[in-house]
Amino acid sequence: MRALVTGAGGFLGSHLCDRLLAQGHGVVGMDNYVTGNPANIAHLEHHPHFQLIRHDVTTFIEIDGPLDGVLHFASPASPVDYLELPIQTLKVGSLGTHKALGVAKAKGARFLLASTSEVYGDPLLHPQPESYWGNVNPVGPRGVYDEAKRFAEAMTMAYHRYHGVDTRIVRIFNTYGPRMRPRDGRVVSNFIVQALKGEPLTVYGDGSQTRSFCYVDDLIEGIVRLFERGGPDPVNIGNPREFTVRELAGLVLRLTGSKSPIVERPLPVDDPKVRQPDITRAHTLLAWEPRVTLEDGLRRTIDYFRAVIDG
Numbered sequence: 001m002r003a004l005v006t007g008a009g010g011f012l013g014s015h016l017c018d019r020l021l022a023q024g025h026g027v028v029g030m031d032n033y034v035t036g037n038p039a040n041i042a043h044l045e046h047h048p049h050f051q052l053i054r055h056d057v058t059t060f061i062e063i064d065g066p067l068d069g070v071l072h073f074a075s076p077a078s079p080v081d082y083l084e085l086p087i088q089t090l091k092v093g094s095l096g097t098h099k100a101l102g103v104a105k106a107k108g109a110r111f112l113l114a115s116t117s118e119v120y121g122d123p124l125l126h127p128q129p130e131s132y133w134g135n136v137n138p139v140g141p142r143g144v145y146d147e148a149k150r151f152a153e154a155m156t157m158a159y160h161r162y163h164g165v166d167t168r169i170v171r172i173f174n175t176y177g178p179r180m181r182p183r184d185g186r187v188v189s190n191f192i193v194q195a196l197k198g199e200p201l202t203v204y205g206d207g208s209q210t211r212s213f214c215y216v217d218d219l220i221e222g223i224v225r226l227f228e229r230g231g232p233d234p235v236n237i238g239n240p241r242e243f244t245v246r247e248l249a250g251l252v253l254r255l256t257g258s259k260s261p262i263v264e265r266p267l268p269v270d271d272p273k274v275r276q277p278d279i280t281r282a283h284t285l286l287a288w289e290p291r292v293t294l295e296d297g298l299r300r301t302i303d304y305f306r307a308v309i310d311g
């Protein structure tokens, strides 16, 4: 198989490239490095089956030769990033998804959209099954990401129904691991970097809001299974084990051995109060469930950030 991965320089995109190459596939990686990091794929530069194209996916995508898969992972994905890049976030989710679907259709390739638990907004149903339509504020600051991804899902289904493109939609819940940007603003990277530097851990609000954290290797395994043997309906991939943000802070302090204090900061606007995936569909359809515990995953992530910060 030869696959196009958009957002190849990103946290998830780069892990996906590694995994596809390890399976013997050819990969065309695409990124414009708005939030991606060239260092994430620097080790692939001389890989015989990897090709890198620097391109903004919101404009026409041209690829020479055949393609069997298009995996659309390009997008700012941290709340801090999409608040700073609202127009780019809207454009990559809408125009970028349209262009990526267009190339999949032209090449007869299977398409996978990296969607998000944000399509559920601040959910009124807990945990969230794929059948839940969500509670999103379209005009709030997070709307640029949430609505772009909701549009992207609708566009993907339209290409499936109208053009017969073989499509997949993965709704990705909070994921962490090596290659997150140290200052990307998300809670796991923030807490680890703060703990390692002896800075206060910034808990937003009172820290009673919950998230369910999936280690990146588990997530990639679920996505590859969905791509290979799933269907067009959206599938949640995430770890159903739920923690409060304050519990996460405590765990990071213990695992790093840091003496950093915990400080409270204002809760961002429209910050979801709870989030936990119902993974029944992934389990039934793909026989998938996460294996890495938060403690093990955090240890591996802490090792990574230690090396990045020291380096």
Ligand code: UDP
Residues within 6 Å of the ligand: 078, 079, 080, 174, 185, 186, 187, 188, 190, 191, 202, 203, 204, 205, 207, 209, 211, 245, 267, 268, 271, 272
């Ligand atoms: N959060 C926090 N401190 C930080 C960063 C984030 O308490 O330094 C909280 C944030 O308000 C949210 C949760 O941690 O409730 C997860 O935030 P993140 O930015 O990782 O992603 P989200 O799940 O909100 O998209």
